[in-house]
Amino acid sequence: MMVLITGACGGLGRAMASECARRGFELFLTDISFEGLDSIRQGLERQFGAVVYTHVCDITDAGQTAAMFERIKGMEKKPGMLLNIAGIDHEGGFMTQPGERIADIVRLNVEATLRMTHTALDIRNKTEKFYIVNVSSLASLYPIPLKATYAASKRFLLDFSIALGQELKYENVRVMALCPGGLPTTREALHGIAAQGIWGSLTTNGLGLVAQRTISRVMAGRRVYIPGVVNRTLSILGVFAPPAMVARLLYKRWRQAQRQWLTDSL
């Protein structure tokens, strides 16, 4: 099977790619960084002897995405799995940043993911199963002040995934939303987890394990995967507690964490 991965050079993308390579899948990796793609391709070839194709592409650009899919269409094998991992968040309050920067979050997390999903489904081999994983977040389960746009964009992916999974259930398509807590991917993320103190450690998930279980679960037909016991418990809060109350609680937590985080990284 060939797996198409967006945001493949980021921390989660690399972990997913190496999990897929370990399982013997072929890979088609895309990201905006040429150097990053080159490094991870080389690493996967050396570590697993994997077959890896790479394509530099800004998936928020419709033209570039179309060109990438033209290349995929010309390939012998069609992707059997799509991992929509590319996503961004800009730390800071809504009014502390330019509007366009905020809109970029939606352009990548929502618009580009929809475009990828639609095109990949369109060209899929319809006689075989097709798997999609959308990387949502624990943040999708509540409204989160100071991360309002990010959390809402992830909520979109959660609801969209569940609905689309139902819609295409009888057409051999499985869709799963992955809702991780903190993921220790980059130096910044590690600082962020440390800045949140005990909450950071409790809601953080090991990257290797999350990658392994994500692939197993989507192939088993699961709709949502929330890694970690603490996170699953917190998710229940999102179902029963009134949104305004959760927002009040989270505002307190994030204001403090973000202040420390932003000063730490200076």
Place this chain on the structure above:
Amino acid sequence: MKTVMITGATSGIGFEAARAIAAQGMRVIGVGRSAERCEKAKTMLLDAMPDASVEYVCGDLSNQREVNAVSDTVIGMLDDEGLWALVSNAGGVRNWYTTTADGYETQFALNYLAGFLLAHRLWPYLKKANGRVILTGSNSHKMMRMHWKDVMYKRCYSCLMAYKQSKLAGMLFAAELNRRQYQVKAYVVDPGLVDTEIGAKETGGIVKMFWKLRSKGGVKPEVSAQTYAYLCSRQPAPDGLYFHGCRPVATSKRVDDPEDAKRLFKLSEQLCGIKFGGDEL
């Protein structure tokens, strides 16, 4: 003038080793991740020793592309004498499983594999000088064996186990180099417990708290630096592999296992895409 290259030379043990080695009249090329900290370290050393020859090269050694770039830069800076010593000291601790740009577990890639690749890239220049490879080891290599089932600790990551393994790997590498009887001698320094920031930099939570408490009981890095200066200056080359306080000390029995050493050597060549000392594959 003999040239010594030291990685992780902007703080902690590497910085003090750079100071001790420069004080002996050798030329020091330090490597650090942050350009700003490299500049600061260079200024500090030159302020203290205006006649010393100290330069810094900037690069993130967890990324093989940058290891290669740093090697190219350093090779360009060498004179006809070649490279007298490579001190591969850069290292770090991660309390979560993280991967490098190449998709390798960070502690394995940074604490061990970077040194392997650097030694390979600089091998012709080390041979020219009949030089030495000196790795920063740790007593934590003891009570440990290679986790061959999952060298990158992807499935059951433990910060301490991954660290111990990375240090054992360095020992196995140095032992294998000596077993091959090149003119270049390989050594590993046990710095002992040293009061540095290594366990507090990219970690947090319990690991950070524990390290902050524990490192207080350690010696100052300038104490450990003496062993590096000793191994760089002593003539003829001292016998032994593993040094603490300028004296050879006992290693774990696992280090003597030639099978493990060969297997690791082969894996490292594969992960770097090279044939050690020879042409690139």
